[in-house]
Amino acid sequence: MKKGSNLDNDKFIKQLKKRKPKDLDQKFAEANDEVFANEIDCLTCANCCKTTSPMFFDKDIERLASHLKLKPGDFIEQYLFLDTDGIYALKSSPCPFLGNDNYCAVYEHRPKACREYPHTNHRKMITKLNLALKNTEICPAVEKILEKLRQVY
Numbered sequence: 001m002k003k004g005s006n007l008d009n010d011k012f013i014k015q016l017k018k019r020k021p022k023d024l025d026q027k028f029a030e031a032n033d034e035v036f037a038n039e040i041d042c043l044t045c046a047n048c049c050k051t052t053s054p055m056f057f058d059k060d061i062e063r064l065a066s067h068l069k070l071k072p073g074d075f076i077e078q079y080l081f082l083d084t085d086g087i088y089a090l091k092s093s094p095c096p097f098l099g100n101d102n103y104c105a106v107y108e109h110r111p112k113a114c115r116e117y118p119h120t121n122h123r124k125m126i127t128k129l130n131l132a133l134k135n136t137e138i139c140p141a142v143e144k145i146l147e148k149l150r151q152v153y
Contacts, residue, residue: 009136009146012153013129021153024125031148032121032141040141046094046102047138053090054113056080061088067109118142 016024036042056064058072065075079096080088090096097105104110116122118139119131135142 005143006136009133009143012146012150013133016149016153017126017129019153020126025123027149027152028125028145029121031145034148035141035144039144042141043102045140046098047140048114048117049098049102049104050094052138053093053095054111054117056088056090056111056113060111060113063109064106064111067106120145 021027054060061072061075061080065072068075070078076088079091081091083089095104097110099105104114118135118141119128120135120142122128125132132142132146136146
């Protein structure tokens, strides 16, 4: 990421919050789809899987434990810890399910947070702008999505 772009992103996010464009969800979705279809291949990056941990909810734990033929408690003991907010997260990074080829060994069973990452194609994006800003530090796709939105707004 080029130096100074985080400051630019911060200013842009503040501008969007102030303006509250009515078509923000639509424009985010369009930019998201375009970037992931034409510009970014997650398998060449996998930075999210290498540097962060998704939140694990009960349904995620149950689904993954079942897939791995573990009891939910054993899955938690082996892979997760309870963070200071009372949310389960991975004990280690990179993600233990990430292969050397950047493929996910549990892709079909991955947590909801992984399925939705980088959270740039949601309803009410106005409420997720701070998360988008934070994710520019991790995901090059978010940076590109914000670049496209700058052209619109």
